[in-house]
Amino acid sequence: MIVGIPKEVKEDEYRVAMLPVGVEELVSRGHEVLVQTGAGLGSGLADDDYLQAGGTLLASEADIFKRADLIVKVKEPMESEWPMIRSGQTLFTYFHFAADRKLTEAMLESGASCLAYETLRDNQGRLPLLTPMSEVAGRMSIQEGAKFLERPQMGRGILLGGVPGVAPAHITILGGGVVGTNAARIAAGFRADVAILDINLDRLRYLDDVMPPNVNALFSDRHTIRDQLRRADLVIGSVLIPGAKAPYLVRKEDLKLMKQGSVIIDVAIDQGGCVETSRPTTHRHPTYIVDDVVHYCVTNMPGAVGRTSTFALCNVTLPWVVQLAENGVNNCIASSKALRDSLNIHQGKVTNQAVAQTFDMEYVA
Numbered sequence: 001m002i003v004g005i006p007k008e009v010k011e012d013e014y015r016v017a018m019l020p021v022g023v024e025e026l027v028s029r030g031h032e033v034l035v036q037t038g039a040g041l042g043s044g045l046a047d048d049d050y051l052q053a054g055g056t057l058l059a060s061e062a063d064i065f066k067r068a069d070l071i072v073k074v075k076e077p078m079e080s081e082w083p084m085i086r087s088g089q090t091l092f093t094y095f096h097f098a099a100d101r102k103l104t105e106a107m108l109e110s111g112a113s114c115l116a117y118e119t120l121r122d123n124q125g126r127l128p129l130l131t132p133m134s135e136v137a138g139r140m141s142i143q144e145g146a147k148f149l150e151r152p153q154m155g156r157g158i159l160l161g162g163v164p165g166v167a168p169a170h171i172t173i174l175g176g177g178v179v180g181t182n183a184a185r186i187a188a189g190f191r192a193d194v195a196i197l198d199i200n201l202d203r204l205r206y207l208d209d210v211m212p213p214n215v216n217a218l219f220s221d222r223h224t225i226r227d228q229l230r231r232a233d234l235v236i237g238s239v240l241i242p243g244a245k246a247p248y249l250v251r252k253e254d255l256k257l258m259k260q261g262s263v264i265i266d267v268a269i270d271q272g273g274c275v276e277t278s279r280p281t282t283h284r285h286p287t288y289i290v291d292d293v294v295h296y297c298v299t300n301m302p303g304a305v306g307r308t309s310t311f312a313l314c315n316v317t318l319p320w321v322v323q324l325a326e327n328g329v330n331n332c333i334a335s336s337k338a339l340r341d342s343l344n345i346h347q348g349k350v351t352n353q354a355v356a357q358t359f360d361m362e363y364v365a
Contacts, residue, residue, distance in 0.1 A: 001325045002032045004068025006061045007039040008075055012283035014042030014306030015074040017093070019314045020053035022321065027054035031325050034064050043310040065089075070329075072321055074313065075300055076103055087111030087347075090329045092321065094118055094133075097344055098245040098358040099272040104345070113329045113346045117317065118270075119243045120342035127242060129320070129342075131178050132312035136302040138182025138238065141265045142190065144301075145171070145234040148263045148287060148294050155294055156261035158233045161191035168192045169233040174220065174249050174274060176203045179238035179267050188212045195228055225249055229257045237266040237274040243344070243354035245272040252276045255291040262293050269297040 003026055005018045016039045023033045035055045037047055047057055058064055065071065065084035073093035077085060079102075085091065087110065095116040097104045107114050117129035142160070149155035149169065162168035171187045173180045176198030187194045188211065196211070197220035198204055207217040218224055229235065229250065235258075239246050246268040255277060268274040269281075277290045281297045283304050288295055302309035320339065324332055332339040333346075344352040349364040356363035 001070055001328070002034060002068045003321070003325055004064040004071045005033065005035045005039055005055075006064045006071065006073060006081075007036040008042075008073065008303075009061070009078050009080060010075045010300055010303070013075055013300050013303040015303055015310045015313065016040040016043050016045060016306075017072040017074050017314070017317070018321070019311065019318075020045065020049040020055070022314055022318045023050055023053040023055040025318065025322065026325055029322070029326065032056065034058050034068055036061055036064050040310075043306040045310075070321075070324055072317070074310075075303075076100070077107075079106075082106045082110070085110040085112050089113070090115065090324060092117070092317075092324060092342075094270075095344055096270045097352070097355045098243060099270060101359055104350070104355065104359060104361075107345045108348050108350070111348050114344050115324075115329070115339065115342040116243075116344045116352075117342070119344060119352060120320065120338050121242075122338055128316050129313075130240075130242075132316055133302045133309065134178035134240075135182050136305060136309050136312060137267050138179040138236075139186050140301050140305065141179070141183045141236045141238070141267055142171070142186040142234075144286070144296055144298075145236065145263050145265050146190070148265075148296055149234060149261075151261075153287070153294070154261065154289060155263055156233055156259060160187070160234075170231045171195070171234045171236065172228040172232040173197065173236045173238060174225070175238035175240065175268075176200070176207050176217070177238060177240055179240070180236065181207065183236045183238060183267075184211060184215050188215050192234075195231075197224060197228065220249070226254060226257055229254055232258065233262050235262070235264045235275075237264065237268045237278070239268045239274040240271065241354070243352050245358050246274040248274060248276045250275040250277075252290075255293050258291075258293050260292040263296065264293060265296045267301065269299050273297060 151157035204217040266278040
């Protein structure tokens with residue numbers, strides 16, 4: 001099979017979808033790997049590294065899409081890439097379809113098979129291809145929150161950990177999954193006062209057991225959320241319903257409860273955001289203000305730490321890429337429940353129920 005690795009074109013995206021060792025693994029199995037010139041530079045990986053691994057360098061993104069049977073990316077195809085995608089081709093990347101109807105319609109029209117990292121489930125029901133980037137985003141959320149709480153960034157002028165005689169920041173984390181757990185651990189290390197909210201009592205009991213004393217695990221309901229918004233200096237939105245649009249846990253009118261200069265980091269923005277006033281932003285222009293509350297809604301947070309993120313992502317994606325290259329998409333979805341769960345669009349049909357429900361489209365199992 002011919003596998004294509006194009007350079008990411010999303011703004012300020014520095015990750016690459018495959019390491020040189022992945023190229024070597026595929027080539028050793030008889031596959032051809034086409035890598036766009038400069039694809040790995042943002043992650044500190046030189047073109048020569050890919051050449052030595054047996055890859056073929058191509059300067060043109062169009063040539064990659066034209067020749068490759070399987071396209072492996074990091075982020076969803078940008079609008080400039082849509083015309084290059086053809087019927088019968090397989091794409092394996094983060095899609096987050098429920099947040100983007102135009103992308104969904106474009107991929108349906110293309111006739112390609114679209115397998116989404118974020119909906120692939122392993123035998124334990126976990127999301128192994130989403131987990132490493134959720135870990136990165138959770139840890140980054142506190143790092144970014146600390147920066148944007150500074151007064152020059154229009155924040156409240158709050159130091160997360162305070163100092164002797166001055167109280168630390170109060171951080172509210174909505175969602176106790178991978179993002180929320182990683183955010184809570186980093187926030188606790190800053191010695192902030194942390195509350196992590198979830199609706200799963202078993203998860204809350206676990207978090208209560210493993211978190212340090214400055215993290216409180218609370219049941220999430222409208223009263224608790226509103227109470228936390230009044231107290232919060234920093235809010236982390238980390239809600240996930242796999243494949244579906246995130247629910248709004250913070251409504252527009254709720255912002256009036258928050259302190260002037262408080263900060264929201266909506267990590268759920270890839271799935272539409274869990275704050276009603278959230279809209280996608282970029283690393284170059286990461287924030288905007290609504291009702292005196294700073295909103296940070298960057299859709300590719302891990303892209304800013306490209307080297308860490310690339311290695312973490314490729315460690316988990318390579319075995320699945322190998323399966324797709326060895327067996328083809330039709331055989332894979334017939335034999336692997338994980339890859340079948342990953343399949344969101346196939347031959348012009350929506351094959352993910354959550355995506356179909358989001359846009360009121362026909363779902364084909």
